[in-house]
Amino acid sequence: MSLIVMKFGGSSVGDAERMKRVANRIADSKKNGHRCVIVVSAMGDTTDDLIDLSKQLNLSPPAREMDMLLTNGEQISMSLLSMAVNSLGIPAISFTGWQAGITTEAVHSKARISDIDPKRILSALDEGKVVIVAGFQGISSDGEVTTLGRGGSDTTAVALAAAIQADLCEIYTDVDGIYSTDPRVVKCARKLKEISYDEMLELAHLGAAVLHPRAVEYAKHYNVQLVVRSSFNHNEGTLVKGDAELEQGVVVNGIACDKNVARISILGVADQPGILASVFTALANENVNVDIIVQSGVQNGKADFSFTVDRTDADKAIQVIENIRTEVSYEELTSERDLVKISIVGAGMVSNPGVAAKMFDVISNQGISIKMVSTSEIKVSCVIHSQSMNDVIIALHTAYGLDTMEQAVVGGPQDRR
Amino acid sequence: MSLIVMKFGGSSVGDAERMKRVANRIADSKKNGHRCVIVVSAMGDTTDDLIDLSKQLNLSPPAREMDMLLTNGEQISMSLLSMAVNSLGIPAISFTGWQAGITTEAVHSKARISDIDPKRILSALDEGKVVIVAGFQGISSDGEVTTLGRGGSDTTAVALAAAIQADLCEIYTDVDGIYSTDPRVVKCARKLKEISYDEMLELAHLGAAVLHPRAVEYAKHYNVQLVVRSSFNHNEGTLVKGDAELEQGVVVNGIACDKNVARISILGVADQPGILASVFTALANENVNVDIIVQSGVQNGKADFSFTVDRTDADKAIQVIENIRTEVSYEELTSERDLVKISIVGAGMVSNPGVAAKMFDVISNQGISIKMVSTSEIKVSCVIHSQSMNDVIIALHTAYGLDTMEQAVVGGPQDRR
Numbered sequence: 001m002s003l004i005v006m007k008f009g010g011s012s013v014g015d016a017e018r019m020k021r022v023a024n025r026i027a028d029s030k031k032n033g034h035r036c037v038i039v040v041s042a043m044g045d046t047t048d049d050l051i052d053l054s055k056q057l058n059l060s061p062p063a064r065e066m067d068m069l070l071t072n073g074e075q076i077s078m079s080l081l082s083m084a085v086n087s088l089g090i091p092a093i094s095f096t097g098w099q100a101g102i103t104t105e106a107v108h109s110k111a112r113i114s115d116i117d118p119k120r121i122l123s124a125l126d127e128g129k130v131v132i133v134a135g136f137q138g139i140s141s142d143g144e145v146t147t148l149g150r151g152g153s154d155t156t157a158v159a160l161a162a163a164i165q166a167d168l169c170e171i172y173t174d175v176d177g178i179y180s181t182d183p184r185v186v187k188c189a190r191k192l193k194e195i196s197y198d199e200m201l202e203l204a205h206l207g208a209a210v211l212h213p214r215a216v217e218y219a220k221h222y223n224v225q226l227v228v229r230s231s232f233n234h235n236e237g238t239l240v241k242g243d244a245e246l247e248q249g250v251v252v253n254g255i256a257c258d259k260n261v262a263r264i265s266i267l268g269v270a271d272q273p274g275i276l277a278s279v280f281t282a283l284a285n286e287n288v289n290v291d292i293i294v295q296s297g298v299q300n301g302k303a304d305f306s307f308t309v310d311r312t313d314a315d316k317a318i319q320v321i322e323n324i325r326t327e328v329s330y331e332e333l334t335s336e337r338d339l340v341k342i343s344i345v346g347a348g349m350v351s352n353p354g355v356a357a358k359m360f361d362v363i364s365n366q367g368i369s370i371k372m373v374s375t376s377e378i379k380v381s382c383v384i385h386s387q388s389m390n391d392v393i394i395a396l397h398t399a400y401g402l403d404t405m406e407q408a409v410v411g412g413p414q415d416r417r
Numbered sequence: 418m419s420l421i422v423m424k425f426g427g428s429s430v431g432d433a434e435r436m437k438r439v440a441n442r443i444a445d446s447k448k449n450g451h452r453c454v455i456v457v458s459a460m461g462d463t464t465d466d467l468i469d470l471s472k473q474l475n476l477s478p479p480a481r482e483m484d485m486l487l488t489n490g491e492q493i494s495m496s497l498l499s500m501a502v503n504s505l506g507i508p509a510i511s512f513t514g515w516q517a518g519i520t521t522e523a524v525h526s527k528a529r530i531s532d533i534d535p536k537r538i539l540s541a542l543d544e545g546k547v548v549i550v551a552g553f554q555g556i557s558s559d560g561e562v563t564t565l566g567r568g569g570s571d572t573t574a575v576a577l578a579a580a581i582q583a584d585l586c587e588i589y590t591d592v593d594g595i596y597s598t599d600p601r602v603v604k605c606a607r608k609l610k611e612i613s614y615d616e617m618l619e620l621a622h623l624g625a626a627v628l629h630p631r632a633v634e635y636a637k638h639y640n641v642q643l644v645v646r647s648s649f650n651h652n653e654g655t656l657v658k659g660d661a662e663l664e665q666g667v668v669v670n671g672i673a674c675d676k677n678v679a680r681i682s683i684l685g686v687a688d689q690p691g692i693l694a695s696v697f698t699a700l701a702n703e704n705v706n707v708d709i710i711v712q713s714g715v716q717n718g719k720a721d722f723s724f725t726v727d728r729t730d731a732d733k734a735i736q737v738i739e740n741i742r743t744e745v746s747y748e749e750l751t752s753e754r755d756l757v758k759i760s761i762v763g764a765g766m767v768s769n770p771g772v773a774a775k776m777f778d779v780i781s782n783q784g785i786s787i788k789m790v791s792t793s794e795i796k797v798s799c800v801i802h803s804q805s806m807n808d809v810i811i812a813l814h815t816a817y818g819l820d821t822m823e824q825a826v827v828g829g830p831q832d833r834r
Contacts, residue, residue: 066496087475
């Protein structure tokens with residue numbers, strides 16, 4: 001008998017039929033003797049519908065009220081799923097974030113979980129109930145409803161799994177697992193059997209949308225074993241854990257692409273100590289996440305530097321920098337928004353020299369210019385113009401030996417969904 | 418400067434356009450210097466849509482989960498309305514039932530408010546904000562989300578008005594005020610300028626759907642002045658208060674009709690002490706509200722008795738009585754569901770003999786049989802078959818001098834909506 005957290009995304013509970021299928025899956029798990037805590041996202045388009053409604057009333061609504069609005073999406077799906085499970089003769093109870101004891105910092109729209117008190121969850125489990133928790137939401141210490149930002153339901157699932165010391169956290173989604181790259185771009189992409197937290201973290205940060213990076217960080221920190229699998233079939237998924245086995249001869253495990261990249265360049269900045277700190281503190285205060293930062297050498301006492309942000313944060317970032325011009329003087333502010341970041345990831349990379357050089361080679365052979373580069377022990381990222389994205393991914397997938405013959409023959413992973 | 422509670426029903430916030438209109442109305446009140454607490458119902462069909470969804474998953478869902486589901490309706494409308502008010506440059510904040518400090522008894526689907534701690538509301542008012550509270554919901558002392566049953570948002574509004582000692586509680590709805598009877602049935606029904614709590618209570622209990630009886634009880638108990646008015650125009654509404662002025666010569670103020678009546682008869686019950694108590698305790702334990710009770714005289718040691726319940730509770734009531742057959746022996750259980758209860762209400766009735774006799778006369782002159790009768794100091798109710806309902810109401814309206822000539826000439830109250 002195991003204690004399992006099962007998380008179902010919005011497309012898995014998109015309508016009544018799908019919800020019934022999920023309820024049956026939960027019932028099976030329960031009948032196999034497991035104790036189950038379920039985390040659920042809002043049904044299909046609910047969140048988008050609510051956002052559309054809000055836009056008719058206020059184009060820049062207060063973040064607090066937006067959180068108040070959007071949390072209803074998960075609350076609707078959790079109570080409906082609870083009804084569906086109950087209808088199978090299995091007692092189930094649903095909890096909002098605050099009922100589940102999920103405390104977050106007092107920030108709206110992308111709060112971090114600060115603490116979980118699973119008292120009510122554990123007591124309901126002891127009563128033999130399936131516990132269904134609304135993903136994506138929590139409560140701040142001053143009683144405000146908060147949301148965890150994009151992919152927040154994954155984070156809820158992993159954080160709950162850690163808090164109740166679950167044996168496994170299953171992330172049910174609309175794909176079979178983690179692939180070497182996006183199967184929509186590379187037909188012969190292959191599903192990974194296992195992947196390490198670090199590799200998954202890089203992939204997630206780099207735009208592999210299946211798991212949210214914060215969820216993976218949490219899983220790594222608390223050593224929560226994750227399985228990513230499809231809610232539409234019973235195929236084995238991908239196991240994400242601390243020490244994934246390396247496949248023989250595989251240096252690069254996956255290729256990821258973040259399509260939401262903008263570059264902002266501040267040109268002719270006076271080279272004084274503390275300037276960089278001023279800029280990035282101001283951005284952090286406005287909750288703008290900065291990814292790659294590149295500074296040029298100093299010439300005539302002036303320097304240029306560039307950084308990337310989410311494309312959706314670009315306007316905000318520019319405004320922040322314009323607002324601190326009295327403090328940080330510069331000559332020009334430019335931005336480029338039509339960019340993507342392509343990354344190769346692999347735990348084997350650290351002991352294999354030349355991996356990065358091969359990437360630059362593949363890209364430049366296609367006549368594409370690399371705008372920024374960033375590396376870590378297990379990944380290399382290149383920022384390029386978005387128009388060349390697919391060609392580069394396909395070429396890299398082949399160059400690093402990731403194409404699988406059999407799968408290419410049967411027509412790619414679409415068939416296996 | 419007054420402190421005002423304004424309650425808007427579901428049709429008043431049915432879509433984005435209506436919600437904007439409500440936001441403007443709130444803004445006007447705020448600009449006139451009032452401090453405003455708003456109570457809002459779910460948008461138009463939201464509640465019905467949620468119920469439909471739930472039925473696809475579970476035909477008899479647990480009441481707790483139903484409360485979890487339905488409370489989202491009000492939470493969606495409160496946050497959207499808050500956004501709409503904010504967009505007019507007026508700071509607004511929305512609160513769920515638990516955030517507003519509304520504690521109820523631990524019953525689902527029709528809980529009573531047990532306490533209100535308006536700390537957060539008052540502090541937001543002190544910050545100059547418009548406070549928007551979700552109607553219909555509260556929290557039990559063990560942290561469960563509860564709902565107040567039909568018309569619960571009216572109760573929320575009045576209870577809040579009492580808790581914060583508001584100067585006035587305005588109930589905005591889709592009609593202009595309280596009418597002498599349903600203007601859809603009697604074209605020349607007239608709008609009342611004032612009505613007393615007691616009369617309103619009788620009318621509300623008797624099926625005048627504009628105000629929920631529990632809300633009126635609350636208003637009477639805490640002496641909250643209520644105004645019922647339309648959210649679609651600026652016409653004066655009807656003031657509900659302790660000592661409404663009696664119009665000269667008017668004995669009956671209003672005629673109400675409850676269309677949701679079923680009669681259950683228990684025949685041949687052994688005449689032993691405590692039998693009635695057993696039956697009605699069992700019904701109360703299952704939350705079945707009993708209205709009129711009539712017992713026949715005892716013959717051969719056996720008695721018959723009949724009572725009315727909401728038609729929707731009839732099956733449940735029959736089951737309850739069948740379940741206690743070991744305890745209460747009877748010969749036969751019959752029911753009749755196609756009934757209505759028509760009532761005449763008026764504070765002047767107590768000092769005018771013959772008012773009831775006139776009612777019986779009007780009904781029997783139409784060849785209609787009266788199935789049950791119930792009276793109080795300010796009302797007389799007759800239960801009849803539903804098919805004669807409209808004829809009886811029209812005849813009574815004329816007989817008690819309630820028809821207004823001018824209004825009949827201009828085509829009835831529809832024109833004034």
